[in-house]
Amino acid sequence: xxxxxxxxxxxxxxxxxxxxxxxxxxxxxxxxxxxxxxxxxxxxxxxxxxxxxxxxxxxxxxxxxxxxxxxxxxxxxxxxxxxxxxxxxxxxxxxxxxxxxxxxxxxxxxxx
Amino acid sequence: xxxxxxxxxxxxxxxxxxxxxxxxxxxxxxxxxxxxxxxxxxxxxxxxxxxxxxxxxxxxxxxxxxxxxxxxxxxxxxxxxxxxxxxxxxxxxxxxxxxxxxxxxxxxxxx
Numbered sequence: 001x002x003x004x005x006x007x008x009x010x011x012x013x014x015x016x017x018x019x020x021x022x023x024x025x026x027x028x029x030x031x032x033x034x035x036x037x038x039x040x041x042x043x044x045x046x047x048x049x050x051x052x053x054x055x056x057x058x059x060x061x062x063x064x065x066x067x068x069x070x071x072x073x074x075x076x077x078x079x080x081x082x083x084x085x086x087x088x089x090x091x092x093x094x095x096x097x098x099x100x101x102x103x104x105x106x107x108x109x110x111x112x
Numbered sequence: 113x114x115x116x117x118x119x120x121x122x123x124x125x126x127x128x129x130x131x132x133x134x135x136x137x138x139x140x141x142x143x144x145x146x147x148x149x150x151x152x153x154x155x156x157x158x159x160x161x162x163x164x165x166x167x168x169x170x171x172x173x174x175x176x177x178x179x180x181x182x183x184x185x186x187x188x189x190x191x192x193x194x195x196x197x198x199x200x201x202x203x204x205x206x207x208x209x210x211x212x213x214x215x216x217x218x219x220x221x222x223x
Contacts, residue, residue: 040215042213043213059212
């Protein structure tokens with residue numbers, strides 16, 4: 001089944017403890033992107049990747065890192081999480097940047 | 113600064129009514145506008161619009177783009193309770209790399 005998977009789906013952590021949220025797609029998509037969703041603010045793009053080894057900042061990249069070493073995986077790294085990074089995170093992928101994006105199920109993160 | 117603004121923020125209607133959701137955008141080097149439906153999970157794709165004045169339809173849903181006035185509308189006719197969701201609008205730039213989402217319209221359909 002074609003899908004975008006994220007892990008973990010739920011995470012509670014403490015300030016400063018490094019964490020990684022994984023994202024994987026099995027559709028051989030070139031384009032992948034990370035978003036955070038907060039009440040009243042909609043979806044905001046954190047980072048995106050046009051292809052392997054090509055990543056760029058979205059609108060809210062501060063406090064996040066990404067890597068794209070393989071086409072199927074696009075992990076989101078929080079080196080030192082802070083409470084203002086408490087949010088619902090979505091990973092998405094598309095065949096190309098110009099085409100429809102498919103979203104993963106979301107990861108709900110709480111930073112205490 | 114690029115932005116996408118949706119209105120209304122929320123809307124409550126009765127089953128069977130027709131609704132129109134609005135989306136205005138200011139996106140540098142605009143390329144396309146997208147509509148998504150979000151229930152209690154990930155957004156699902158509805159429409160992608162790139163040309164002005166050409167209506168896209170899918171069942172009871174339709175959408176159109178006006179590139180001169182920088183807005184789009186999403187129409188839902190004969191609404192059903194299953195249409196209750198948050199509807200998201202997003203603008204994409206010419207390189208298609210960056211996508212700006214609006215804050216969404218929460219639509220509630222009363223039986």
